[in-house]
Amino acid sequence: MDAATDASLWASALAGDGEAFGQIFDRHRDRVLRHSLRLVPSWHDAEEVVAVTFLEAWRKRDRVRFVDGSLLPWLLVTATNVARNVSRGARRYAALLEKLPAPLASIPSSTEGSAIEALRVLSLSDRQVITLSVLEGFSEAEIAAALGIARGTVKSRLSRAKKRLASGLAPALLERTSS
């Protein structure tokens, strides 16, 4: 296994090494896709979220955050943002995306695909902590580092978001949050 951290690959990419960026994509695309499948209604959309997420990573290349050398938490945060408004993200990169072959059509989305419905009751900031904590299993410290906020803030958002989900609007997700 390649020992280079994302952070060091990133440095190479910043120096113009496209293949380094490709390696970061190889490393994390599956995880980002899986995450996206929970947040958007179709496979097609999820693939688009993945593409836009990595394009966003490059666009925001001087502001990405690494948690213990890994870009994954930041990518997941960005994917959650992108999933919130796929069409807007896709518009920004329309010229690039239209050159791609059509994504695989209409594979039914996974059973977790409707998590986005439950998450709609949450603000984006609460949604970020819930997806990272409950869906992805990151620790509060890792979430704090990925979002660039205090750990106490993560804790309070998490508690607020769980309360809101507990209001009966999202029983399926609630089961998962209480585990």
Place this chain on the structure above:
Amino acid sequence: MSNDYNAAVRRMLVDNVSVRRQVPRRALVVGALIFAISGAATGGAVAAIAPGSERPVEPYVIGTPANDFTTTPLDYFGETVVRTGTGDETFDLGERPNGATLLAVEFQCTSPGEFSWKPADFETEGHQTYTCTEERIAAGPAADAARITYELGAGSHSFVVEAGPNATWTLSTTWARPRPIEWKTNDSGQTYGMRKSDDTVPDLLAQVGTNEVGNSVEGYLRSAELGRPGVLKLYASDGVTVVGNFRND
């Protein structure tokens, strides 16, 4: 992810990185130190030319001139950071400086569209929305920038701007804190100014009332009369000249 699509995305990303565009995508301009903590009473200007931007950013004024009648005069900390952006951006504000409690924000659109912005740790109540028209842009930033302050806790913060894909904007941020109120003294030795945070009042308390034709007028109430209900006289800072009335309900 289907293999063809996957491979095509990868190729696109690799190409995108390898063929780096020379045009800076983002301009971050750090203005001069505009206010010391004990700095000027009124706003200052930062002239900023954003590298790579098509038009120079005009001088920005952070904060409105403070006087006895504006609600919260501010002291500013450190640098005003002027950012230009296109579409959505989330960026770090960094660590709140010691002593600062507020973030003073000035937003200006530079192309028409719908814009909204807020500190990332604010919920919807901090969300400012702004519809920008050609007329608004033509009026210039000094005429029509949106200004707001946010109270932020210690630690690091980030800020979110949402805009249409090609909508351009400029945002200035400066850490600040409310300036301690100071009173002045008139020729008769009476103090005048605003109520202090410990609730003490000067001899003449700044208040906005109405003049005889019903227009709003700035003046001072005699603190000795503050407890009296009904219509109070509003004086100039000399404590003698009557400039209007204030209804004390």
